[in-house]
Amino acid sequence: MSYYDVDAILTDSEKVPCKFELEIAQLGYLDNDPAQPLKTGTTVGLPLWLAELLALANRAPSSSDEDAKSFVSLNLPPALSNEVMSALKADPRAVPLRDQSHNFYGLGTRMLDLFEEAEICAILRKTFVTRAADIALHARKAGGAEDLGAIAGEDFVRGMEEWERLLFKNAHDGVKGTKAWMEGVKKH
Amino acid sequence: MDIDDILREVDPTFDFVPGETRDLQALTRAWVAERSAPELLDWPPDGLFERINDRIKQQIERVEEMTGDMDPKTNFALIVIQTELERFKYLVRSYLRARIAKIDKHTLHYLSSPALRARLSETEQAYATRHQALLHNHYLSSFLSSFPQSLQNLNDQAGNISMIDTPDLETAVFIRLLTDTLVEGRGTDSDGGMDGKIGDIVILRWSDAKPLVDSGRAEVI
Amino acid sequence: MALPLPTGLVPTEVAFLCEMEMVTIVPRQRLESITLLSGKTPALRPPHRAELPLWLALLLKKQRRANIVPPPWLLPASLQDLVNQETNIDPEAFSPPPPPPMRSDGYGAAHSYTQHSTNPADVVLAPPFLPSCTQGAPSGYLPYHWLEMAETLLAHAADDIPGAADARALLRDLQEVRAAKMRGSTRHLEGGGGVLNLRGVGAMELAESRGFVLGIVDGVRKLGASVEASRREEEEEEREGGGGGGDSDDEMEF
Numbered sequence: 001m002s003y004y005d006v007d008a009i010l011t012d013s014e015k016v017p018c019k020f021e022l023e024i025a026q027l028g029y030l031d032n033d034p035a036q037p038l039k040t041g042t043t044v045g046l047p048l049w050l051a052e053l054l055a056l057a058n059r060a061p062s063s064s065d066e067d068a069k070s071f072v073s074l075n076l077p078p079a080l081s082n083e084v085m086s087a088l089k090a091d092p093r094a095v096p097l098r099d100q101s102h103n104f105y106g107l108g109t110r111m112l113d114l115f116e117e118a119e120i121c122a123i124l125r126k127t128f129v130t131r132a133a134d135i136a137l138h139a140r141k142a143g144g145a146e147d148l149g150a151i152a153g154e155d156f157v158r159g160m161e162e163w164e165r166l167l168f169k170n171a172h173d174g175v176k177g178t179k180a181w182m183e184g185v186k187k188h
Numbered sequence: 189m190d191i192d193d194i195l196r197e198v199d200p201t202f203d204f205v206p207g208e209t210r211d212l213q214a215l216t217r218a219w220v221a222e223r224s225a226p227e228l229l230d231w232p233p234d235g236l237f238e239r240i241n242d243r244i245k246q247q248i249e250r251v252e253e254m255t256g257d258m259d260p261k262t263n264f265a266l267i268v269i270q271t272e273l274e275r276f277k278y279l280v281r282s283y284l285r286a287r288i289a290k291i292d293k294h295t296l297h298y299l300s301s302p303a304l305r306a307r308l309s310e311t312e313q314a315y316a317t318r319h320q321a322l323l324h325n326h327y328l329s330s331f332l333s334s335f336p337q338s339l340q341n342l343n344d345q346a347g348n349i350s351m352i353d354t355p356d357l358e359t360a361v362f363i364r365l366l367t368d369t370l371v372e373g374r375g376t377d378s379d380g381g382m383d384g385k386i387g388d389i390v391i392l393r394w395s396d397a398k399p400l401v402d403s404g405r406a407e408v409i
Numbered sequence: 410m411a412l413p414l415p416t417g418l419v420p421t422e423v424a425f426l427c428e429m430e431m432v433t434i435v436p437r438q439r440l441e442s443i444t445l446l447s448g449k450t451p452a453l454r455p456p457h458r459a460e461l462p463l464w465l466a467l468l469l470k471k472q473r474r475a476n477i478v479p480p481p482w483l484l485p486a487s488l489q490d491l492v493n494q495e496t497n498i499d500p501e502a503f504s505p506p507p508p509p510p511m512r513s514d515g516y517g518a519a520h521s522y523t524q525h526s527t528n529p530a531d532v533v534l535a536p537p538f539l540p541s542c543t544q545g546a547p548s549g550y551l552p553y554h555w556l557e558m559a560e561t562l563l564a565h566a567a568d569d570i571p572g573a574a575d576a577r578a579l580l581r582d583l584q585e586v587r588a589a590k591m592r593g594s595t596r597h598l599e600g601g602g603g604v605l606n607l608r609g610v611g612a613m614e615l616a617e618s619r620g621f622v623l624g625i626v627d628g629v630r631k632l633g634a635s636v637e638a639s640r641r642e643e644e645e646e647e648r649e650g651g652g653g654g655g656d657s658d659d660e661m662e663f
Contacts, residue, residue, distance in 0.1 A: 002353050003349060003350065003351050003352075003353055004353065105628065105631075105632060108632065109631055109632055109634065112632070112634075112635045112636070113634075113635050116635075116639065118636055121632060121633055121635070121636045122599070124632050125376075125599040125600075125601070125629050125632050125633055126599045128599070128625070128628055128629060128632060129595065129596070129597070129598050129599040129625060129629065132595060132621075132625050132628075133592065133595065133596060135621075136592050136595075136621060137592075139621075163628055166624065167621060167624045167625065167628070169620075170619075170620030170621045170624050171618070171620070171621040173415075173620060174616065174617040174618055174619065174620055174621060175617060177419055177420045177421075177616070177617070178420050178613060178616065178617040180420070181420040181421055181424060181557075181613075182560060185424070185557075185560050185561055185564045186564045206448045206449075208445075208446060208447050208448045209447050209448045211447075212429075212446070212447040212448075213534075213538050216426070216429065216537075216538075220418065220426070223414075223416070223417065223418055223422070224416060224417050224418065225416075226416060240446075243446055244446065247446055264440070264472070264474075265441070265443045267468070268443050268445070268450070268465060268468060269443065269445060271464065271465075271468060272445045272446055272447065272464075272465075273446065275425075275428075275464065276446050276447075278425070282412065282422075285410065285411055285412035286412045286414075288410060288411040288412070289411035289412045289413070292411050358627075358630060359623070359627055360623045360626040360627055360630070361623070362417075362607075362615060362619070362623075364535060366533040366535060367533065371604055372603070372604070373603030373604040374603050374637075375600070375601045375602045375603035375604075375637075376600065376601025376629065376630060376633030376636060376637045377600045377601055377602075377633070377636075377637075377640075378600070378602070378603075379603045380602045380603030380604040381603070381604060382604050382606060384606075385608075386509070387506050387509070387608065388606055388608045389606070389607045389608055389609075389610050389615075390604055390605065390606050390607070391604070391605040391607065391622070391623070391626060392603060392604050392605070393603075393630070396603070404533070407535060409418075409612075409615065
C-alpha cells in the first residue's frame with residue numbers, strides 16, 4: 001500500500017479489540033481503573049497500527065516459534081462481527097456500511113491479512129459486487145448533481161463507505177464526461 | 189486522377205503505408221498506451237520522437253512562409269496544414285504530459301534502478317532528479333530539518349513499509365488482441381484463461397497483460 | 410504541466426482518436442494533394458471519391474468542398490438489424506466487431522488487411538488505422554468508434570445520411586441496450602476471475618465505464634488478496650510435494 005495514502009493511514013487508526021495476555025503495570029487507566037495495573041485477559045480497543053505490532057511481536061525473542069507468546073491477541077472488530085456478516089449475507093444493499101466503519105473494506109482487507117477467514121472474504125466480495133450495481137444506478141441518476149451532498153438524502157448513498165464513494169465518483173465522472181462530449185459535439 | 193495513381197492503389201505489392209503514416213500510427217499507439225497503462229512505459233525506440241519533433245519544426249517554418257503568401261488557392265491548404273499541425277502538437281504534448289504525471293507520482297521509484305531509469309529519456313531523467321531535489325529541499329527547509337537526522341530521508345526502506353511509492357502493477361487494464369493468442373490472467377479463487385481471437389477486448393491484470401503488450405500481441409486501450 | 414487526467418482515455422480524447430478514422434468523401438471542388446506531416450493527401454478530382462481522415466473530411470464538409478459518404482453500418486436498415494441482434498439474438502454479449510477488410514495479393518489469395526503481406530515485421534493495424542468507416546465497410550457490424558463516429562456525422566453531415574432521423578432514434582436504442590450490458594458485465598465478478606472478455610465493446614462506452622469497471626475488478630482483487638496468496642502457497646506446496654493435480658484453468662467468458 002502506498003506510504004502516503006490518506007485512506008490507508010485512516011484505516012490504520014481504526015480500533016480493534018485486543019485481549020492482553022499479561023498484566024501490565026500502570027496501564028490500568030485503559031480499562032477505566034487507573035489505580036490498578038491492567039489485568040491479564042482484559043480486552044481494550046487499540047488502533048490497528050499498534051494492535052498489529054503488539055500482536056505480531058514475540059515477547060521472548062530468544063524462544064522458538066512454537067513457544068512464541070504475543071502481548072495481545074486480536075479479535076475481529078465489531079464492524080466484521082457475525083451479526084454484520086449475517087445481515088450482509090441476507091441483503092448487502094440494506095446495510096449502511098458507513099455506519100459500521102468509514103473505511104469498511106479497507107479495514108476488512110487488513111483484518112483478512114491477519115486472520116484466515118475465507119468465509120468473511122467471500123461475503124465481503126459478494127457484498128462489494130452486489131452493491132456496486134446499485135452504485136452505478138445512483139451515479140447515472142445523479143445526473144447534474146455535482147457533489148454527494150445533494151443526493152445525501154438517499155439512504156443507500158449515505159451508507160456508502162470510502163471505496164464505494166470512489167466507485168461512485170468514477171461512474172459519475174464517466175457518465176458526465178460522455179454526456180458533456182455528446183452535447184458539445186455540435187459545436188465543433 | 190492519373191492512371192498511375194489508380195493502378196498504384198490496386199497493386200498488391202505496393203507499400204501503401206508510407207513512413208510518415210507509420211510514424212503517426214506509432215505515435216498514436218504510444219500515446220494511447222501511455223495514457224492507459226498504470227506504469228511508465230519505455231521511451232519509443234528508433235528515434236521516433238526526435239524524427240517527429242524535427243518534422244513538426246519544419247512544418248511550423250513552412251506555415252510561416254505560407255502565411256506571407258496570401259494566394260487564395262494556397263489559403264485552404266494552409267488551413268489544412270495548420271489543423272494537422274495542431275493535432276500533432278496535441279498528441280506530442282499530451283504524451284509528454286502523461287509521462288511527466290507518472291514520473292511525478294513515483295519519482296524515486298523510477299530513479300531507483302538502471303532498468304527503470306532507462307525508460308526515461310535524457311530530458312526526463314534530468315527533470316526527475318531536479319524535481320525531486322527541489323521538492324526534498326523544500327520539505328527540508330519547511331519542516332524536515334526539525335526531525336532527527338535519521339528521519340530526514342525520503343527513501344527510507346526500513347521496517348515493513350517502504351517510503352518509496354511504487355505503481356500498483358496488479359491493477360486491471362483493458363487490452364485489445366492484435367492476433368489470435370492464448371490469454372492467461374491470474375484471479376482470486378482461480379486463475380483464468382481463454383483462447384483469444386484477434387479483435388477481442390479483454391480485462392486482466394497489468395502484470396499479466398504486459399508480456400502480451402511487449403510482444404506486440406496486444407495493445408492497451 | 411503534468412497531465413491531471415486519470416489513467417485511461419477520457420471521452421474527448423476518444424473523439425480525437427476517432428477523427429483519425431478514414432471516411433469516404435465525394436469532392437465538389439478540385440484540390441491538389443497537400444503534403445502533411447502524416448503523408449500526402451490524395452488529390453481531389455470531382456466526382457471521384459476519395460478516402461481521408463475524418464478531421465479533414467469535416468473541414469472540407471464545413472467549407473462545402475465535399476460531401477461525406479455515410480459508412481454502410483450507419484444506415485437505418487443496418488442499425489435496425491443491429492438493434493435486433495443486440496436485443497433478441499444475443500442479449501448477453503455485445504454484437505461482434507466487423508471482420509477485418511481483406512486484400513488480394515494478385516495471385517488469387519486473399520489476405521487480411523491487418524497482415525501487411527509485404528512486410529511481415531510490420532506493425533499490426535488496429536482502430537483507428539484499420540478502415541471500418543469508409544464506403545467499403547461491412548454493414549451490420551459496429552466498429553470500435555461507432556458511437557462517436559455516428560454522433561459526429563449526424564451533427565455535421567446529417568444531410569449526407571439518408572434516414573438521419575431514424576438513424577438517430579435507432580442509435581439511442583443501441584446505446585441503451587449496450588449500456589445495460591456494460592453494467593451487467595460486473596454482476597458476477599466476486600470470484601475474481603482472471604480474464605474477462607468484452608468483445609465488441611465500443612471506444613466511448615469503454616471510456617464511460619472504465620473507472621467504474623476497473624474499480625470493481627481492483628476492489629475484488631484487494632479484498633481477496635490474502636485468500637489468493639494462501640491458495641498459491643497451497644498450490645506451490647502441492648507441486649513440490651509430488652506433482653499433484655496441475656493448475657485448473659477455468660474459462661471465464663463474458
